[in-house]
Structure formats: C-alpha cells, structure tokens
Amino acid sequence: MISKPSSGGLVYSTDSGRMCPACRHPVASCVCTSAKARPAGDGIVRVSRETKGRAGKGVTLVKGLALDDAALVALGKQLKAACGSGGTVKDGVIEVQGDHCERVMALLQAQGHKVKRAGG
Structure with missing residues (x-):
C-alpha cells in the first residue's frame, strides 16, 4: 500500500503568523526549498493605481x-x-493607501531607481 503525504498541518500560528507546511517554520525563516524566490525583474520599478477588490478604494502599488x-x-x-497614509507590503509589492503615484515616483527616482508609471 502506498501512503500519501499528509496535506494537513499547521498553516498559521498566532505567535509566528504564516507557517511553511513543509518544514513547519515561520514563512519568514523557512529553511526548506519550498519557499519561492521572487523572479528577477528587468530593473524597472513600476508604480500603478488599483481599486480592484478594495470596495472602490484606491491604492498605489509599487x-x-x-x-x-x-x-x-x-x-x-x-x-x-512621505505620503501621510497607511499601507502594507505583500508578496514583494508595496501598497500605499490612496492615489500617490506621482509622489511615490518622485521619491523612488530620488533614491536612484528607474521608475515607470504602469496602468492608466
């Protein structure tokens, strides 16, 4: 009889947050190879505004x-x-609440990044 690996296990802990299902360590300090590295980009930072899935509220994405x-x-x-607003960092994307595309682009260019406006 062939046994299947268990798909269950700890996924979230109130102490540590999200847990890696393979090594059972916090995702931030995962020691296994199942942690996905972000793909290397083309060196251009893209700044856009999005409202999808946010009840009409706009956020600036970097x-x-x-x-x-x-x-x-x-x-x-x-x-x-610098924008005087809230936000978060999720999956390698910085989200700033509100429409601050121009201000964010100016700040990133001042830090030496190559920046483009994406979207409309």
Whole structure:
C-alpha cells in the first residue's frame, strides 16, 4: 500500500503568523526549498493605481523592486510616511493607501531607481 503525504498541518500560528507546511517554520525563516524566490525583474520599478477588490478604494502599488523582504518593509515605511497614509507590503509589492503615484515616483527616482508609471 502506498501512503500519501499528509496535506494537513499547521498553516498559521498566532505567535509566528504564516507557517511553511513543509518544514513547519515561520514563512519568514523557512529553511526548506519550498519557499519561492521572487523572479528577477528587468530593473524597472513600476508604480500603478488599483481599486480592484478594495470596495472602490484606491491604492498605489509599487512592483519590481529587487530588494529583500526587510528592505521592502523599510522602503514601504518611508513611502507611507512621505505620503501621510497607511499601507502594507505583500508578496514583494508595496501598497500605499490612496492615489500617490506621482509622489511615490518622485521619491523612488530620488533614491536612484528607474521608475515607470504602469496602468492608466
């Protein structure tokens, strides 16, 4: 009889947040190879505005930054403070609440990033 690997297991812990199902460590400190690395981009940071799935509320999205998670969180904090609004970092994308595309683009260009406006 062939046994199937268990698909169950701990996925979230109130102490550590999301857990890797393979190694059962927090996703931030995952030690297995199942953690997916973000694909290398073309070196261009794309800034766009999106309202899809947010009840009509707009957010400014910053994609394509070739930074690790800690640096993304720090940059997200800088951008949110400069715009005077909230936001988050999810899956390598910085989200700033509100329509701040021009301000975010100016700040990123001042830091030496090559920036393009994406979308409408």
